[in-house]
Amino acid sequence: MEKLKQLIRSEGIVISDQILKVDSFLNHQIDPVLMYEIGETFASMYRDQGITKILTIESSGIAPAIMTGLVLKVPVVFARKQAPTTLGQAFFQSEIFSYTKKKTVPLMVSTRFLTSQDVVLIVDDFLANGEAARGMVDLVKQAGSTLAGLGIVIEKSFQLGGKMLRNKGLRVDSLVRIESLENGEILFHDEE
Amino acid sequence: MEKLKQLIRSEGIVISDQILKVDSFLNHQIDPVLMYEIGETFASMYRDQGITKILTIESSGIAPAIMTGLVLKVPVVFARKQAPTTLGQAFFQSEIFSYTKKKTVPLMVSTRFLTSQDVVLIVDDFLANGEAARGMVDLVKQAGSTLAGLGIVIEKSFQLGGKMLRNKGLRVDSLVRIESLENGEILFHDEE
Numbered sequence: 019m020e021k022l023k024q025l026i027r028s029e030g031i032v033i034s035d036q037i038l039k040v041d042s043f044l045n046h047q048i049d050p051v052l053m054y055e056i057g058e059t060f061a062s063m064y065r066d067q068g069i070t071k072i073l074t075i076e077s078s079g080i081a082p083a084i085m086t087g088l089v090l091k092v093p094v095v096f097a098r099k100q101a102p103t104t105l106g107q108a109f110f111q112s113e114i115f116s117y118t119k120k121k122t123v124p125l126m127v128s129t130r131f132l133t134s135q136d137v138v139l140i141v142d143d144f145l146a147n148g149e150a151a152r153g154m155v156d157l158v159k160q161a162g163s164t165l166a167g168l169g170i171v172i173e174k175s176f177q178l179g180g181k182m183l184r185n186k187g188l189r190v191d192s193l194v195r196i197e198s199l200e201n202g203e204i205l206f207h208d209e210e
Numbered sequence: 211m212e213k214l215k216q217l218i219r220s221e222g223i224v225i226s227d228q229i230l231k232v233d234s235f236l237n238h239q240i241d242p243v244l245m246y247e248i249g250e251t252f253a254s255m256y257r258d259q260g261i262t263k264i265l266t267i268e269s270s271g272i273a274p275a276i277m278t279g280l281v282l283k284v285p286v287v288f289a290r291k292q293a294p295t296t297l298g299q300a301f302f303q304s305e306i307f308s309y310t311k312k313k314t315v316p317l318m319v320s321t322r323f324l325t326s327q328d329v330v331l332i333v334d335d336f337l338a339n340g341e342a343a344r345g346m347v348d349l350v351k352q353a354g355s356t357l358a359g360l361g362i363v364i365e366k367s368f369q370l371g372g373k374m375l376r377n378k379g380l381r382v383d384s385l386v387r388i389e390s391l392e393n394g395e396i397l398f399h400d401e402e
Contacts, residue, residue: 031296039296046297047323048272048286050279076269077288080240084273085280087242094240096269103310104223104231105238118295131239 019059019193021052022171023206026194032202036146036177044171045078045143050085056193057085060169063191064090064139067166071095071136073158075125075150082171083141090139095131097154099123110160114153117146125153132161145170145192148179155188167191174199175207211251211385213244214363215398218386224394228338228369236363237270237335242277248385249277252361255383256282256331259358263287263328265350267317267342274363275333282331287323289346291315302352306345309338317345324353337362337384340371347380359383366391367399 031039043049060082072094074083080096087094098105099116101124108129116123132138140154151168158165167189173180175195183190195207223231235241252274264286266275272288279286290297291308293316300321308315324330332346343360350357359381365372367387375382387399 033296037295039298041294041296041320042322043285045294046287046290046320048276048279048288050276050286051283053276054280077272080269080272081276081286084240084242084245084276087240088246088277091243093235094242094273095238096240098238100310102233102237103229104225104233106231118292128233128238130234 019056021055022194025052026172026204030204032199032204035198035200038172038174038196038199038204040172048081050081053081053085054088056082056171057087057089059193060086060139060141060191061089063169064166067139068137069139069166071132071138071163073097073127073132073138073140073154074142075099075154078143079141082143086139086141086169093131095127097157098126101126110157112153112156112160114149116149125150125157127157127161129161132157132163134162136161136163137166138163139166140168142168143171145173145179145190146177148177148182151179151183155183172196211248213247214386217244218364218396222396224391224396227391230364230366230388230391230396232364240273242273245273245277246280248274248363249279249281251385252278252331252333252383253281255361256358259331260329261331261358263324263330263355265289265319265324265330265332265346266334267291267346270335271333274335278331278333278361285323287319289349290318293318302349304345304348304352306341308341317342317349319349319353321353324349324355326354328353328355329358330355331358332360334360335363337365337371337382338369340369340374343371343375347375364388
């Protein structure tokens with residue numbers, strides 16, 4: 019997705035050889051028109067897959083997920099990292115390692131919103147070590163839903179998440195793949 | 211907003227006389243088409259106010275906020291309750307009491323995304339005691355931005371947040387106002 023790549027080039031800040039900061043348009047300040055275009059792109063990729071539900075994780079996954087849901091006209095469910103007072107007793111739960119919090123955190127979805135009838139597209143803003151994705155795939159499995167694939171806005175392909183998911187035979191569509199952040203430079207996958 | 215009221219009537223669950231569960235379309239599973247209509251409604255209310263930015267708070271505020279931003283074609287900023295590794299050192303910070311966590315939590319926005327040039331519309335899913343709203347109003351004030359008003363999806367008007375904000379002279383537009391949840395019944399403001 020060329021527009022996204024240009025934005026990453028012009029506004030992305032390399033914090034370290036592991037961390038790219040794109041908080042001016044993706045995960046703190048958000049560009050809603052870009053998010054809609056991202057939603058259109060994921061929707062076109064999965065248009066014929068009979069998707070009934072989009073699954074994402076709070077917080078930064080919500081914007082691209084909701085736009086994908088808007089275009090496909092299907093509900094969006096976001097997995098919770100912390101149980102709200104209204105969650106109730108019946109939920110699927112997985113555990114993922116949070117690199118921000120440096121500890122294992124739970125990931126929860128009410129059993130009312132993922133069922134064996136659902137065909138699920140997972141959408142998230144980043145794919146790095148794949149912990150969030152692994153947790154969401156696990157929730158889909160627990161629910162007995164069919165997983166159509168994962169739509170990722172930015173994959174850091176020098177980390178192992180994408181490889182882990184593809185090795186499981188899962189479909190992963192990343193709009194942009196970053197090969198390296200070494201020496202403060204952003205190297206895209208197709209520029210090797 | 212009649213459609214929203216009907217959804218609350220048909221799908222809302224009264225957990226207690228303080229808590230209404232609307233997690234099938236607003237804050238766990240989300241109906242993106244409804245969110246778009248909510249965005250159109252807020253956008254039409256503030257169309258002539260010169261809004262340059264939407265401010266919300268993670269996580270459930272993001273969906274209605276991003277749709278409002280999409281219709282008005284302005285960026286959306288969501289305040290963080292937990293500092294991500296990419297936040298940096300320069301941010302506005304307020305403190306709010308979280309009724310879910312039963313403790314005071316911080317609320318942060320990077321100084322890059324709220325400035326004295328901004329005219330801000332705050333959007334959130336619920337207004338109850340007004341803690342989140344008060345924190346966001348404080349962030350807008352710290353930034354020297356102009357606050358145009360607050361767009362709220364559901365106001366529980368038997369709690370004090372709406373009164374507190376209006377007493378400060380702030381413009382508050384709630385799509386639905388709930389007067390009471392007593393005896394397991396949802397009483398809307400215009401049904402008194």
